[in-house]
Amino acid sequence: IGSQSINEKQDKNKIPFLKPMLIIAGILVGVLIILLIVLAVVLHLNKNKDNITQGYSEEYSYEYDPEENFYEDNTYEEEVYYGDEQTEFDVWLKLAEEGDIDAMYNVGLAYKYNQNGMEEDFDEAYKWFSEAACLGHVNAMCETADLLVCGLVENDNAYAEAVSWCENILIHEPQNCYAIYLIGYCYMQGGCGIEVNEEYAFEQYLKAAELGHVESMYEVAWCYENAVGVEADPERAAGWYRKYEEEGGMLY
Secondary structure: OHHHHHHHHHHHHHHHHHHHHHHHHHHHHHHHHHHHHHHHHHHHHHHHHHHHHHHHHHHHHOOOOOOEEEOOOOOOEEEEOOOOOHHHHHHHHHHHOOOOOHHHHHHHHHHOOOOOOOOOHHHHHHHHHHHHHHHHOHHHHHHHHHHOOOOOOOOHHHHHHHHHHHHHHHHHHHHHHHHHHHHHHHHHHOEEEEOOHHHHHHHHHHHHHHHHOHHHHHHHHHHHOOOOOOOOOOOHHHHHHHHHHOOOOOOO
């Protein structure tokens, strides 16, 4: 009887230790069940999301057609579909009239290069290019200067204005070889508000040629050959003529 009482006491002493363990086990099981429920809900939601996305993609997807007309935004490099050429131009013109400088530039291109159903009109091209240029559009500055230098618009100070635009371009793009070339051309030709300065013109041609402008390579070679703006140097002339041909230029 004595030993039985002792065992009962020992069993009773174990019970207080078992209760906390059972409670902890119960909590862990409960947490595990909750986690499993949450995981099941998440998987279900993701499955529904995939189905919705797939349905949306199928409904609104389209194949790219290179024959369609797209407008490439020069600033953000986006392609925006506008439909046929006339509609495309109408969109540009509306945006241009609202002050969009990229649209102004594109309207100018349409008039200058006979694009989007527009007849060639250099005065209209100059109008839109110069407006965009005044608002800081660098490519429009180049086109404005090009129209002036090529004599496609009437302007008694065409070369002076062209040089001014090119100098503005070089503030934004110091290595714009075409702008440098145009400055050289204006000072080599003279007139239209610019005094001839062959030495300065040659410096500009050389700078543009070293930056890879092909036409400037020819001008540099010609100057070395004919001692215009620089001392005659047949060897260097030959070298630049050779470089000109290597870059795709044609000598006659």
